């Protein structure tokens with residue numbers, strides 16, 4: 001990714017802060033419209049924040065149904081980007097297998113299959129032995145239920161983000177890397193621009209897509225963003241002959257609070273812990289490689305706590321070697337729904353964050369929605385559930401508010 005000439009720009013029509021999947025998606029959609037100069041500013045390198053750490057499951061059917069049109073848009077834009085760039089983005093259309101073993105999860109799975117079918121997605125029940133044949137490491141009781149959704153996929157989030165960024169640049173958007181925005185500036189009720197390490201950039205519209213750091217920037221203009229950074233992590237096993245293969249489906253195991261997908265010839269598996277670690281964003285470094293959340297640096301605590309529920313489904317886990325451990329942060333809200341849009345009474349400021357573990361999957365929809373908001377066009381989606389001010393007066397930096405966000409994350413069991 002080559003930076004645009006940084007010294008030639010002192011004003012823009014829209015500034016986007018953050019070059020993760022969200023900022024780059026917004027830049028791509030904006031670059032397709034006649035909005036003048038679009039400038040994306042990233043303080044490190046494109047996709048170097050939490051985006052590159054994502055498992056990047058693009059599950060289409062969601063219990064929170066308002067997310068589904070946003071995910072649908074992501075699939076559409078992937079095809080569009082492939083056309084525009086003349087290359088494949090390596091979407092892995094392996095499908096997803098959803099397993100339920102308890103009455104509560106069977107009820108939820110039944111609902112999810114209904115939701116999928118009503119949205120016109122393919123979803124069908126499979127017998128436990130057929131599910132085991134699809135994922136040879138999986139063991140199911142005769143009474144377990146399994147549903148297969150063949151259209152689901154995952155993608156390399158780094159590749160997707162760079163595709164958004166390159167296509168945006170190709171359409172005329174300007175990208176600065178290794179340049180931090182230090183302040184968002186307002187004059188009364190109107191945004192006027194940003195200060196950066198290279199000086200002031202005037203702009204009537206600023207979009208804050210700075211991921212877990214977004215809230216700190218927004219605080220400067222008295223706009224509390226209702227979200228908090230929480231830990232997400234997963235492990236990747238070494239390869240095992242016959243047990244794992246590249247074409248096996250994503251597997252969602254709510255009874256074990258786990259998900260898996262193929263990663264090379266190994267298996268990537270994530271566990272949602274009951275006691276989620278949330279972080280005070282003021283303590284975060286700009287470099288995710290410096291992330292130290294607690295003494296449990298390899299996530300062994302979560303693995304040991306989660307193993308009793310996972311082992312009945314995945315008995316081979318006991319004898320497997322772990323090749324990699326990946327940890328990062330997701331931005332969570334108290335209702336697990338994103339934060340998209342502006343604050344009434346403050347003109348020119350928009351935020352796109354709080355992606356609650358689904359930012360890659362919904363990146364297309366978020367990019368389209370924010371581009372429409374920034375250009376005063378009718379929005380393709382109902383953005384009411386995503387309002388910034390939906391929780392009333394909050395202090396997002398307080399321990400109590402961070403606890404509310406972490407609590408929601410601790411209840412997440414689905415894809």
Ligand SMILES: Cc1cc2nc3c(=O)[nH]c(=O)nc-3n(C[C@H](O)[C@H](O)[C@H](O)COP(=O)(O)OP(=O)(O)OC[C@H]3O[C@@H](n4cnc5c(N)ncnc54)[C@H](O)[C@@H]3O)c2cc1C
Nearest residue numbers: 018020043049050051055056057181211328358359360361
């Ligand atoms: C372990 C894990 C697994 C996940 N699995 C999935 C999954 O399966 N599916 C899914 O959809 N999502 C998943 N996610 C969530 C997903 O990664 C996020 O929702 C998404 O990456 C958020 O993108 P972002 O652009 O908001 O944030 P980021 O990628 O963090 O980007 C924010 C950018 O802003 C930049 N920035 C910050 N401050 C400034 C500043 N002052 N000036 C300039 N730039 C600045 C940062 O350097 C960074 O590059 C997962 C996350 C984790 C951690």
